[in-house]
Amino acid sequence: MTDNFENLLERRHENANRWKGEGKKIIGYICSYGLEEIVYAAGLQPVRVFGPGGPYKLSKEHIQPYYCQHCHGVVDEALKGSYDYLEGLIFPYTCEHGRAIYDSWGANMEVGYTRFIDMPSQTDLPQAQEFFVEELKNFSGSLESAFDARITKENLMASIKLHNRNRALLKEIYGLQMAEEPLVSGAEVFAAVMSSTVAPKEEHNDLLAGFLRELGEREDPAGAGPRLMLLGTELHDPEVVKAIEEAGARVVVDELCTGTRLVWENVDENGDPLAAIARRYLTGVNCPIKRPAAGRMAHLGNMAEEFKVEGALVLHPRHCDPNEWDMPFILETLKQRDIPVVKVELDEVFSPDNIRNAVDELKSKL
Ligand code: SF4
Helix, strand or coil: CHHHHHHHHHCHHHHHHHHHHCCCCEEEECCCCCCHHHHHHCCCEEEECCCCCCCCCHHHHCCCCCCCHHHHHHHHHHHCCCCCCEEEEEEECCCHHHHHHHHHHHHHCCCCEEEEECCCCECCCHHHHHHHHHHHHHHHHHHHHHHCCCCCHHHHHHHHHHHHHHHHHHHHHHHHHHCCCCCCCHHHHHHHHHHHHHCCHHHHHHHHHHHHHHHHHCCCCCCCCCEEEEEECCCCCHHHHHHHHHCCCEEEEEECCCCHHHHCCCCCCCCCHHHHHHHHHHHCCCCCCCECCHHHHHHHHHHHHHCCCCEEEEEEECCCHHHHHHHHHHHHHHHCCCCCEEEEEECCCCCHHHHHHHHHHHHHHC
16 A cells, blocks of 8 residues: 555556646645645646756756755756646745745746735734735735636635545554554554645545555554654655664654644634634644744654654755754753754765664663
8 A cells, every 4th residue: 555655646647647638737835835725726746846856967056056856856857847836836935045946946947827826924913914814815815817727715624624634644644653563654644644745635535444444454553663853954765764673773753844734733614614724724833934833743752652752853955054053952942851853964875874873872871
């Protein structure tokens, strides 16, 4: 069953080209604020954009070398033509590196529809909510005119329910890792979450329900070793999580842009749908570029306790400033709980040796 999730990741371009052939219009989004509910309600298929591992050559002719390896991966992949099936690209604002992806794409590649969606960085102010609701109204209107679509309250609510179901199923799978001896591995959970960003949600919900049934029949623990939490920002490659578990640790939970941050908070199914979407994306579990960090740190601390975390591994994408800014908060939160931390840098070429050494270092601190 996990093969299904990994296949979705490996064949994402092939699948998207097939959908395009069937008449679907596909919209790419950058980072974890994909606003998938709105894109889907317009009759479009949202997909998260990310690149494979490096080395990256093409991207270095277009964006600065000191932008994060995630940005280089996306731009490199787009310049190769792998994303030519996209009818549009949206960027709800996160960080300046992400903006480089958006700007470079618009300047160097043909993509019909592009939209920069401004998103406040200080998220707890009443003005932030008001501003963002207006921005979402404008975004919905622009999708309607660009794609001759009609986003009604009814189809927006249906989309919210579909996406909430996806998050609820993923959260249920995460919950199984709270057990003393989890029957599901961290790599399996990671592939399940990450594949949700490149698959139609109806199909993905069916796969998740099947996976949960299969897990109910398992008897043997998925691994052994200390219980780890993964921290950081963007991670796309299930091989990284596999390497951590092969080094003798169990990944029981994460606080990543491609992990729990995506699935932990649902959209309120009562009231005005656009206002509910704005609230969820602004005040749910934020990415490290948004402030204040207190809510996220409380979430991190709660998860560390619920999942009985023994050690934390920070997977730092090279040059990711938001992750650097987050480090003092992370260290303080974990120090209060006596949880040791090791930071390992993820460069454009993945090194299993670096991961093994980091896991060994962490084990020596337990
Ligand atoms: S948050 Fe970090 S990994 Fe994500 S785009 Fe910004 S710099 Fe890159």
